[in-house]
Amino acid sequence: MVLSENNLTETTPVQDGNEGMLMSQYSKNYVERVGLLKMDFLGLRNLSLMANILDQVHQLKPDFDIENINLNDTKTLELFQRGDTSGIFQFESAGIRNILRKVKPDRFGLVVAVNALYRPGPMENIDRFVKRKEHREHYSFPNDVLSEILGETFGILVYQEQVMEVASAMGGLSLGQADLLRRAMSKKKHDVIEQMRTNFIDGALQKGYNAKLAQQVYSYIENFANYGFNKSHAVAYSKLAFQLAYLKTYFPGPFYTALLNSVIGGEAKTKEYIQELNRLGIKVKAPDINLSQLQYAFYQQQIIMGFLSIKGLRRDFIRNLIEERQSNGEFKSVDSLLRRMRDKGITEEIIEKLIFSGTLDSFGYNRAELGDFLPELLKGIAFSGQNVDLFEKLMPTIKHRPDMDLDEKLDWEEELLGTYISAHPVERYANLIEQNGFKKIDEFSVEAQVTTIVYIRSIRTIRTKKGESMAFANITDPTGESEAVIFPRIYQHAKILRNKRVLQLRGKVEKRNDGLQLIVNEITAPQNKQVQAAIWKLEVPSRNNSSEFQTKLFDIFRKYHGKVPVILVYEDTNEHNELSEKFYLNDSSEVKEQLAELLGSQHISLIKK
Incomplete structure (x- = not known):
């Protein structure tokens, strides 16, 4: 939006814009050069999300005021430390969640710092920032002025406002001149930077600093100022993020309801x-x-x-x-x-x-x-x-x-x-996973050798430069999702690898971009261990049998329901499917006769322990 003390038509040519509003024909730089004030107003989906959450919260707690929450609330900070920030404005990507786990912010100011650091340029300072926070890297300040300005960020220039403060407090520049320096550095205007260097050093000498220190500080500003992020923006964004995280922590029902609607x-x-x-x-x-x-x-x-x-x-x-x-x-x-x-x-x-x-x-x-x-x-x-x-x-x-x-x-x-509600396909193997210590997807870590039971949501096959087939599979379990890579050596023998199947994978976890992937070296069908005294084991042709066959089989399940578990073995894949209790059978001779008539006696067995 462009503002002027006079009619805009006296200062800038205009034309019809969107939604009946006039639009300046000047570009942004010319607008500023003719003395007009330009302001950007951002419309954020997250403000609507916040309003929808609060509407529900106020039904439960009418006097709740989001503006009065403690911005150093311990439980909310623990949420940031865990990187549990899905649905949280500015903190939802896998990359910034990893940074949160590294930094482990224990106060609101560090949440703000992570927000400012996770951007192209400043990201190169993250490891140094973490080491200094954890006292694993020594640093010092040449004087108390820099200590006061850079102390909260462990001696690292993170915010544009810090550039202005150092330029003003040490170099004697006015805040207006300091802002010109900030702009010049962010836009790499070398002529202005050199002019300001002289002004800064002269001002520092007048304040009693020696020329060598003044030169060092200016060079430091010059190296890092173009990476600095606007602190007022970072604080405003982080406050909104913290408020959402607070609602997620203390009012998860209303939070997720509004989030799912969005x-x-x-x-x-x-x-x-x-x-x-x-x-x-x-x-x-x-x-x-x-x-x-x-x-x-x-x-x-x-x-x-x-x-x-x-x-x-x-x-x-x-x-x-x-x-x-x-x-x-x-x-x-x-x-x-x-x-x-x-x-x-x-x-x-x-x-x-x-x-x-x-x-x-x-x-x-x-x-x-x-x-x-x-x-x-x-x-x-x-x-x-x-x-x-x-x-x-x-x-x-x-x-x-x-x-x-x-x-x-x-x-x-x-x-x-678009999702599973009744259960997740992997849940039927919960006991097997627990008994054998198999890893869940959210427990994957880089370089770990893992065995995991997952649901194959989708498969994408490609050919290598040698013309061999390999696959990338989207895998899920109740804790999350990931990608599995099946190279040609494994893929050519993986006959049971199909969409919409639960499989047991063994392999090595590797990092890829901002996420993890499993390099698979073994694929098998999971088999639950049974502890019952007897089990019916029934061999059927496949999962996709004729409707007539299915009807006859289900009639047997209904008519002869009992307490003996049933395992279906699909002959085409050798996959074992443990049926739920509603399909358990009794162990009578009538059941055996009916099953033998449908499947053949060689395909049924009652295993007693």
Whole structure:
């Protein structure tokens, strides 16, 4: 924005700009040269984020005032020391989080310093800054003036204001001249720098300093001033960051609710924040037909996903759904939902999205049951038209059956919600991970040899210069995500390496850019150790069998449910899949006969211990 004491048209040519505002035809340098004041106003997404968090906090604690928090709060500083700054303005990148772990700021001033140092140029001073902070590198000041100005940054010029203070306090320059020196150094105007050198040394001599010291100090300023960051900016940015970190520490529910709403549609960030919530023990619930609003909401100490989180769900339908619920109360069943929303935009595609995103779980049926029930229900609705009595008579009965397996459920959730809600695929191997001391992704460290169990989210294959195939895999577990590199020697034998699979990887962790990657030297299928007295081991052709085969197998699970665990072995990959308790069988002869008829007796075994 350009300001003037007179009409701007008397000073600068103007033209029509955006949103009906006039725009100066002068560039920024000419604007300043003709004596106009130019001010930049930044619009920050994080200010909206802060406002949304505070709206929720004030519902819990009406008298809370973010401006009165202690900027040296211990728990908030510990958050910075851990680098636990996802969602925190200016401190979210992997690089600056590593710097926070190095510096370990124990006061607000050091948070500000990290913010200023993590920029091109000043970054080269970070290691020296850390060593001096930890008293591992000696430094001293030639006089008390420099000690007072540079003491807070351990003798290192970090801020532009320090350049001005040294120029004024030691060189006798006015603050106006000191600001000209700062600008000249940042823009490398050598003629001005040389002129100011003479002024600085002359001023220092008049203040009683010797010429050699004055020359040394000026050279030091010249070397580092072009790297200096504006301290007032760093403090303002860091204060906002600290306030957000304070809210994250003491009000995590409202903080993450607003944070997730700010990244709707961004799958990577959504997954990252939901994984953090899982580690914190804060439940994230799938959309709920009777509880969800448009966006995420914090309700009874849990975060409920909003309808906007369901990919492809139209806004007009969401609006109609919420209005119908507000006007006529909660939906009691699937048929009541379809009956009430029949003329308000509901379609078979929408119902499918609601079922497999978990939005209808509260009706008391599992997703497989609702999915099987849907075609019959739609036929009944189509046949009965507007006749409610006829619809109720034609209403089919929902047949009970085991739920879809976890992998299928999670595939649907990732497709529709962009993240996993029911569980993470790796969680079924929690005991195996703990018993064997396998490393989780957030425990990776550079140069470490690790064994880890991960979910293969995606695979990218390339050819080397020699024409050999290799792969890069995006891997995840409940603690985070990383990249795995599979070189040709391993890749050519890795037949079980596929998308959407849980695998056990062994390899070496290396640093790459601002993150870590796993160089894989072994790939196997994880196998849980069983402690039960007996186990059914069933060999099936693959994960992708015919629907007729799947139906027959699930009928056996339902009819002969018991307490004996079941392991499926997929013949095409030799992968072992330990089924959940709802698929446990009994050990009767009838079960054995049914399984033998379906699979063949050579493909079933009841292992007793």
